[in-house]
Every structure is written in structure tokens, then in C-alpha cells.
Amino acid sequence: MPEQRQSRPSPRRDHPDPSEQDLAALVDLVRGRRVAVLTGAGVSTDSGIPDYRGPDSPPRNPMTYQQFIGDEAFRRHYWARNHVGWRHVERTSPNAGHRALTRLEQAGLLTGIITQNVDTLHVVAGSTTVVDLHGSFDRVVCLDCGHVVSRESLAERLEAANPGFVESIGDVADIEIAPDADAVIETTAHFRPVACEVCGGTLKPDIVYFGEMVPKARVARAFEIVDEADVLLVAGSSLTVHSGLRFVKHAAKAGTPVVIVNRGETRGDPLATLTIDAGATQTLEALAEALLD
Known part of the structure; x- marks a missing residue:
């Protein structure tokens, strides 16, 4: 799929390049082999989407699944913040790291991409074998009847129910946005969520919340890509x-x-054959260049 989103240019972050030694070791390890890729929020930071746990990230306290389904006030608070925040994620574009992975896939070097991100930027960049492990921000599902709608269509209904709300918050560029499109807004008590148009049930973003299980079929497909x-x-x-x-x-x-x-360090480092402390964008760009150019 060709890129379709447009975004304002965002400054490239000060992420370090991989060392020549690390890059050479990476190229030697993957050359002539098929690669499964698992990506996290650090792949999307150069698109202007912040991560949860990077060295420069502020403390975050994301809503849990239990809070969302168990408390109407929590749901109202979430939808108010998401109504503002999703616009930021929707207007972002893939960065050079996403495009590097697309090039590697098109060259037949990848078995697929498993992403923990919900921003859909791998697909927008043109990658085709992608498992959205934690779902995608651009879909909304009814917890009662299972009906699915686009986030864009829901935005129209929320805007009609809450005229002027977004304008009252201010410029989205001045608001802190979390990776799941949750905007940091304090005053949301006056926001009016909407219900499922089919059954009147509870709507939820098609995102796996903290405390929620990833669908088994999705996990199984991801394991296939690794195997x-x-x-x-x-x-x-x-x-x-x-x-x-x-x-x-x-x-x-x-x-x-x-x-x-x-x-920075990860929980998987003790199991790794090679660890590279560097920016994802720079490393993926350099890898694609070394293998394809």
C-alpha cells in the first residue's frame, strides 16, 4: 500500500547511529538468512509518536482493561482524551525505519513483521505481512455485539455529540500524546461518549489494553513468523x-x-546473540543499505 498520510515535518531526534562494529556484526548475522522482525514504540518515535519507556519518556500510567470496562467515568475520560489524541497519530507518516523494513520485505528477506505498535505505520509504509499484536488505533469495536467501525467515522459522531470540544482544548501540537493516541487532558467531565449504533453497547478502540489478552489467533500467527x-x-x-x-x-x-x-537495556538482552544500543531508524536504514544497495 502506498503512503497516504500527510504530516507536518518533525525534528529528527538525537538517536545514536550504530557503531561500525555493531553494524558489521548485524549484517554478518542476517546476510543470507530470513529475518522475523519484532518492533516496538522506538520504531515510531522518528514519526513524532512518543514511546512509553524510552530514556527520554515521561512517566505514564495507561488505562487498564479492567478500568475501561468497569467504570463509566474512566471510559468517558478515555474517549475525551482519545478524541483529541487520535488526530495526532492519524496524521503521522512512516519514517525511514518503516520504509527500510518495507524494502527488506519486498526483497524477500523477511518472514514478516510483528509490531507492538497500534499506529499502523508499517502497513502505510507498504509492508504486507504484518501482525498488529496489540491491535490498531484506526478501528473501534463494540464489546457487546462485535460490530466494527472506523475511528474516523466515530470521530464524526463524537464531534457531533461534543461540538467545540477539540477547539476548547487547544492545538494538538501543544498537548502530550501517548503512543495509543491518548492525549493528556485533565478536564473531561463534560465530554459525552457515544454508544454502538447497532446495539447501543459499549465501544472500545480495537487496541489490547494493559491487563487484556492478545487474541490467540494473532499470537499463533506471530509465532509462525518467528518459526x-x-x-x-x-x-x-x-x-x-x-x-x-x-x-x-x-x-x-x-x-x-x-x-x-x-x-538502552531491555529484558531480552540476556537471551540476545547481539545487542545494539542505537536508534532504530538509523540502524534499519543502514541494514537495508548494506544488504540491498
Whole structure:
């Protein structure tokens, strides 16, 4: 799929380049082998989407699944923040790291991409074999009847129910946005959520919340991508949560080499064949250039 989103240019962050030694080791490890890729929020920071646990990230306290389904006030608060925040994620564009992975896939070097991100930027960049492990921000599902609608269509209904709300908050560029499109807004008591148009049930973003299980079929497909590969490359993930770390453990147990590219330490480092403390964008660009150009 060709890129369709347009975004304002964002400054490139001060992410370090991989050292010549690390890059040479990475190229030697993956050359001539098929690679499964697991990506985290660090892959999207150069698109202007902040991460949760990077060295420069502020403390975050994301809403849990139990809070969302169990408390109407929590749901209202979430939808008010998301009504503002989703616009920022929707207007972002893939960065050079996303495009580098697309080039590698098109060259037949990848078995697929497993992403913990919900921003859909891998697909927008043109990658085709992508498992959105934690769902995608651009879909909304009814918890009662299962009806699915686009986030864009829901935005129209929320805007009609809350005229002027976004304008009252101010410029989205001046508001802190979390990776799941949750904007940091304090005053939301006057916001009016909307219900499912089909059954009147509770609407929820098609995102796996903290405390919620990833669908089994999605996990199974991700394991297939890892099992089909000769190397697992982790890019931009601290591997703090089990949903991502399990693939590193699975690969290591099977004797599949694991490469981790991330700014700072990760929970998977003890299982890795190679760790590279560098920016994901720079490393993926350099890898694609070394293998394809």
C-alpha cells in the first residue's frame, strides 16, 4: 500500500547511529538468512509518536482493561482524551525505519513483521505481512455485539455529540500524546461518549489494553513468523511486557539467533546473540543499505 498520510515535518531526534562494529556484526548475522522482525514504540518515535519507556519518556500510567470496562467515568475520560489524541497519530507518516523494513520485505528477506505498535505505520509504509499484536488505533469495536467501525467515522459522531470540544482544548501540537493516541487532558467531565449504533453497547478502540489478552489467533500467527525465520530482529522495544518478550524467549529456546536494537537495556538482552544500543531508524536504514544497495 502506498503512503497516504500527510504530516507536518518533525525534528529528527538525537538517536545514536550504530557503531561500525555493531553494524558489521548485524549484517554478518542476517546476510543470507530470513529475518522475523519484532518492533516496538522506538520504531515510531522518528514519526513524532512518543514511546512509553524510552530514556527520554515521561512517566505514564495507561488505562487498564479492567478500568475501561468497569467504570463509566474512566471510559468517558478515555474517549475525551482519545478524541483529541487520535488526530495526532492519524496524521503521522512512516519514517525511514518503516520504509527500510518495507524494502527488506519486498526483497524477500523477511518472514514478516510483528509490531507492538497500534499506529499502523508499517502497513502505510507498504509492508504486507504484518501482525498488529496489540491491535490498531484506526478501528473501534463494540464489546457487546462485535460490530466494527472506523475511528474516523466515530470521530464524526463524537464531534457531533461534543461540538467545540477539540477547539476548547487547544492545538494538538501543544498537548502530550501517548503512543495509543491518548492525549493528556485533565478536564473531561463534560465530554459525552457515544454508544454502538447497532446495539447501543459499549465501544472500545480495537487496541489490547494493559491487563487484556492478545487474541490467540494473532499470537499463533506471530509465532509462525518467528518459526519461519533464521533470525529474530527486535527493533525499538524494551521488551518490558510479556506479549513481546515471549517471542524472544521462543526464538532463543529454539536456537534462533536474536538481535536487539534499542536505546538502552531491555529484558531480552540476556537471551540476545547481539545487542545494539542505537536508534532504530538509523540502524534499519543502514541494514537495508548494506544488504540491498
